[in-house]
Amino acid sequence: MSAASNLSSEDQFLCSICLDVFTDPVSTPCGHNFCKNCINEHWNTSDRCQCPMCKEGFNTRPDLRVNTFISEMVAQFRQSAQQKTSSSEQQESKPGEVPCDVCTGTKLKALKSCLVCLASYCETHLEPHLTASRLQRHQLIDPVENLEDRMCTKHNKPLELFCKTDQTCVCTLCPVLDHKMHKFVPLKEEYEGKKVELKKTEAEIQQMIQKRRLKIQEIKHSVDLSEEDADREKAEGVQVFTDLKESVERRLNELIDTIKETQKRKEKQAEAFIKELEQEISELKKRSTEVVQVSLSEDHVHLLQSFPYLKAAPPTKDWTEVSVHPPSYEGTVVGALHQLEETLSREMKKLFDEAELKRVQKFAVDVTLDPDTAHPKLILSDDGKQVTYGNVKKNLPNNPERFSDCSCVLGKKSFSFDRFYFEVQVKGKTSWDLGVARESINRKRQITLRPQNGYWTICLRNGNEYKAPAGPSVLLSLKSQPQKVGVFVDYEEGLVSFYDVDAAALIYSFTGCSFTEKLFPFFSPWRNDGGKNSAPLIICPVNQTEWTDDI
Structure with missing residues (x-):
């Protein structure tokens, strides 16, 4: 791999942000490479820390270090490019290249063209223009063919001015003879202006x-x-x-x-x-x-x-x-088919629910509890993943975000776009509330859970009474008591769904919702009820479950 000839194409050594060869190349956790300065500036000006190429997001900003392997490859590439450039000098002119007008026999490739001499010169024949004081005043440009095009066709003088009125190049006699009362600027001045515009155009391109x-x-x-x-x-x-x-x-x-x-x-x-x-x-x-x-x-x-x-x-x-x-x-086959139909219908629904739960689990997010919103009687774990009801009211600042009358707490992170999903263990509890709430809910008085007030939740009361406070409440008939509840929100579609994770079954969905504010995960462990409801609500990591199909 040390030979430059074995290196891949230039595109593999280009930073996709600055579009230039890598400088201090670093690699993101997702495997993509950028200039260290480019990716840092990109993240400094971006609301989200994510890869510009694959859009993978990072919870914390990665600690980037220079990739020594890619850095060595880039150095070899630069050396190879320089060698190719130097070896190409003083080569015989090829079709499409400007030949030296002075060379006899083999025409070498021209390095510069003179607008005064109206000739092009290779490196050897260009030497007088670089050393003789009289010729140093001549205007040299990159080699071009048809130098006659740089002369005014009417007055046979070099094109030195630019007519801004007619947007054309002219000689010094044109303003007097053919472009009277027009506005002129030196050709170089117009060149510099257009060059700036072209740089902007190039940047845009x-x-x-x-x-x-x-x-x-x-x-x-x-x-x-x-x-x-x-x-x-x-x-x-x-x-x-x-x-x-x-x-x-x-x-x-x-x-x-x-x-x-x-x-x-x-x-x-x-x-x-x-x-x-x-x-x-x-x-x-x-x-x-x-x-x-x-x-x-x-x-x-x-x-x-x-x-x-x-x-x-x-x-x-x-x-x-x-x-x-x-x-x-008679009827034996029909009866068997009817039984099969019922079985398949039941199992198809089960398979559909499992597939649907697997689909929404792909939108899992990391949820932690916000202590600044927790009611003073709630006890939060150090990692912000568990909440229980305590009998002692703590002396906490009565900040605007805190619930003062109801034993509730919100998640730290809000969501105002796309889709998100999280799971909560409710095992061992006889009462709880789970769901999402909008940012503007009133947290300083008794609350009524319903969408009109900014809450989309399901509840358990007395150990076996499940309901969805939809205004009016909807009683839920569940085949089994959920031990873990999944909450899924599709912000754009206006959908909030709740799942029994272990049974892979849909519990209830709020549909046709109109979300206009940030949404926060919402939790209430309710009172201990003499120890019967002392188990915590636990935010669990989401693992896509493999269910067995008992068909």
């Missing part, structure tokens, strides 16, 4: 280039994220439909087993009847044989004595009403 380069990186990053999301969704889709397929196959096997079992019962019943009938036939055949034998006997006494026994038929069952009806399977 470079800014446009920078924005587009950043946009390219943003689009590429978005494509990468989209690909990751697509792979994840495909994997989840395969798993879901595999589970559904297995569920259908399981229900089909159960249907077939039910039909087989019914048929087997009928077969056993028929076999029992047939066995009993065959037994009676055997007995009847035996009696028939005895009757025939006695009938053929010439022993009068024996016949008369046997007659009563033979006359009476052997004990048999009356089979007149006995029959084996074929089983009716």
Whole structure:
């Protein structure tokens, strides 16, 4: 990697902020590189500390150090560029380059053109213009072709003035002969002015280039994220439909087993009847044989004595009403399909809720409690993640932000755009309030939780009464008591949703909300209720849960 010829293109050594080769290159935690001074100035003038390329945000400003590896690569690149520049000097002029007008034979590349001599010179033939006092007064410019274009076509004199009226270059005779009463400035003065304008234009163009380069990186990053999301969704889709397929196959096997079992019962019943009938036939055949034998006997006494026994038929069952009806399977398939439909509907809802919860968990934010807003009887943990109700009222400053009548506390950070999500453990509590509140709520009197007053919350009372204070309150019927509650807000869509995290189930949603102020996470652990409600509310880290699908 030490050879300059092995280095990559110049673009890889350009800072995407200043669009120049890196100076003191540093790397952000997300892996992108910038000039140290450029990224620091960018963050100094920005409201949010985030990467200009991938937009990843940082909770605290990273401590940036010069990347020695990239710094060495940049140094090699600069050295290589200088070597290429020096080696290109005194080369033979190529097509498109200005040749020296003095060279005979091989024409070398011109370094300068003289507006007085109307000729272009290579380094060797330019020497007199640099050393002779008479020629040093000539005006030299970067090499150009067609030096005749620098002469006035009418007066055959150099173009030295600029006519601001006609916006054209003129010679010293033009103001007298052809541009009377026009406004003129020296060509150099106009040149300097236009040069300043071009620098501004160039800066604007470079800014446009920078924005587009950043946009390219943003689009590429978005494509990468989209690909990751697509792979994840495909994997989840395969798993879901595999589970559904297995569920259908399981229900089909159960249907077939039910039909087989019914048929087997009928077969056993028929076999029992047939066995009993065959037994009676055997007995009847035996009696028939005895009757025939006695009938053929010439022993009068024996016949008369046997007659009563033979006359009476052997004990048999009356089979007149006995029959084996074929089983009716009508409705069996329909019933199985109906049961399958209910199962799939239930499981589809479960899968949808799980997918929805996973989606909103991606917008998780770090929430900590603000002690300046806490009611004096509330006890906050040192890390600002837990709150409990205390029986002793602390002597705290009655600042405007603090709740004075209700045992509530807000999160430190406010939100006024985009989407955010956080989770709170409510395990072991019999009463609590959770949600979000707008910044302008009245904190110095008793409050009524409802959207009209700036609160979007759900509540638990008496251990089993869940409600959403929507004005009027909506009673919530939950299959199980949530141990952890997720709160999701879509500011732009006007949506506040609450989830039972462990069950991956939606508890309630406020829809059609109109947010015009900053929103703060809102918490109330309520009173201890004689120790029954002494458990804390705990703000938990968000981990996307893997649920099992019991289809």
